[in-house]
Amino acid sequence: MLKNSSPKTTMYITRRVIRFLKFSVALTLLLFLPNCSSIYTAKIPHQSADIPEKYFLKEFPFYKQEQYHCGPAALHMVYLWQKKKVNYQQIIADTFNTKLKGSLQRSLVENIRKNGMIPYTIDNYQQLTTEIAAGNPVIVLQNLGLELIPRWHYAVVIGYDSVNGTVTLHSGAQKNHVVGWKVFSRTWIRAHNWGMVAVPVTAIPASVNLSLAYKQEYLNEIYGFSRNGHFNLSLTAYNTALKKWPDNQTAIIGKADSLYNLKKIDEAIDTLKKAIENHSGSAVIYNNLAHILMEKAGNDKMQLQQAHTYAQKALALGNKKQDKNCPAYKQTLQEIKKRLRIK
Structure with a gap:
């Protein structure tokens, strides 16, 4: 208790401390919710009527990322899926920014083009599910933190389930990581719904038809x-x-x-x-x-x-x-x- 303070002053300070502690707890939960909460169901919005209610890319390759290398790891998995032989260390050299400790979106786009494939960006749920249903994994950018305190992360969406309201990702060290749609959506929206597929020059992205x-x-x-x-x-x-x-x-x-x-x-x-x-x-x-x-x-x-x-x-x-x-x-x-x- 503070010296020479009246009971009213003490109660006021105590209430401020309590409010600060509540805010700190809430902030901590917000920062770690995407990593800790696996399932939080909600119907996936704007899904095309002519695609399955659920779809999963079986046998999609998994590559565990090293620290800060979520971008190169995501690209590497997509190349393996497309049976495109690209040296992983070269992907890192082409896309990883040591000063930023990460990879910019444009570096991923240019790397796909450099390796003879078409980088096609998407920005909504309908495109996301349409591409997955067509067998095209989607690299997504997420913000696992807050707008003011971002924690950027690339993952690969390889499945969705509109019945149970979940998506499946290869993310970081987690293979076939099932996440509730609302949790995923929250992190994706904070990254402006940026996503990308890579298709051969002999193919056309499925969502182009939309x-x-x-x-x-x-x-x-x-x-x-x-x-x-x-x-x-x-x-x-x-x-x-x-x-x-x-x-x-x-x-x-x-x-x-x-x-x-x-x-x-x-x-x-x-x-x-x-x-x-x-x-x-x-x-x-x-x-x-x-x-x-x-x-x-x-x-x-x-x-x-x-x-x-x-x-x-x-x-x-x-x-x-x-x-x-x-x-x-x-x-x-x-x-x-x-x-x-x-x-």
């Missing part, structure tokens, strides 16, 4: 191969996409660009000419066709005239639609005119 926006995100990821100069991979991936969506303009343009960069000029030209039949209003297709024909033509005036016609069409369509790419279309036309000595 939305046009998801399809476009998938096609954007393919372009990552082209951006890094891996045109054989981008060509295979675009061909895979075109088997499913034969008239998709993004995939057609991407395929032609890959062929062009692989020096398969005639195939690139044929791809774009065929595309005009179904995309006669596409300024981009006309412009790209004009550009490739110009490069192929050299000093051949007949081919340059054909390129000139396509370039004029591209600019006309671009101006009509107020296309932001009009400066590029105009530049293509000017280059062709210069070769033809047209003012």
Whole structure:
């Protein structure tokens, strides 16, 4: 008891101490709840009607992580599942940040792309369960702490049970770790619902079918191969996409660009000419066709005239639609005119 303090002051201080202790206990529980609480059932929300109520990836490989290496370990397990031979020490070298004592999401994304697979990110429960049901494990980022005191952790979701409200993960040192949906959801939401699947260039993520926006995100990821100069991979991936969506303009343009960069000029030209039949209003297709024909033509005036016609069409369509790419279309036309000595 404090000296020279009145009973009222003592009671006030005591109440403050009690409140502080209650807060400390509550904070401790919040910090350790995801690790200590295994089952806390709740129905999994927004699940597609055409997938099973429960699904589990049998015989999914487990690799026990070393301290701070949850990211590399998650990638390693996914590569093993996909039968992709990737050296684990190289994964660590590529993705682990010694200063941060962890791995950034973009390093995992780039590592998957580096190893010839498509990294496809997800951000909701429907995508998560759809991918699992299709046989695609999902790497997820969790915050096992609080917003102000985060404890970041990567795990691999390999199963779900909407009847009992649980998910199954390979996480850290725990194999087939069953977690209640509410507990998992809480930790996943605190990491902004970041998740990722890795699929071969000959496959398409299952959740792409859920939305046009998801399809476009998938096609954007393919372009990552082209951006890094891996045109054989981008060509295979675009061909895979075109088997499913034969008239998709993004995939057609991407395929032609890959062929062009692989020096398969005639195939690139044929791809774009065929595309005009179904995309006669596409300024981009006309412009790209004009550009490739110009490069192929050299000093051949007949081919340059054909390129000139396509370039004029591209600019006309671009101006009509107020296309932001009009400066590029105009530049293509000017280059062709210069070769033809047209003012």
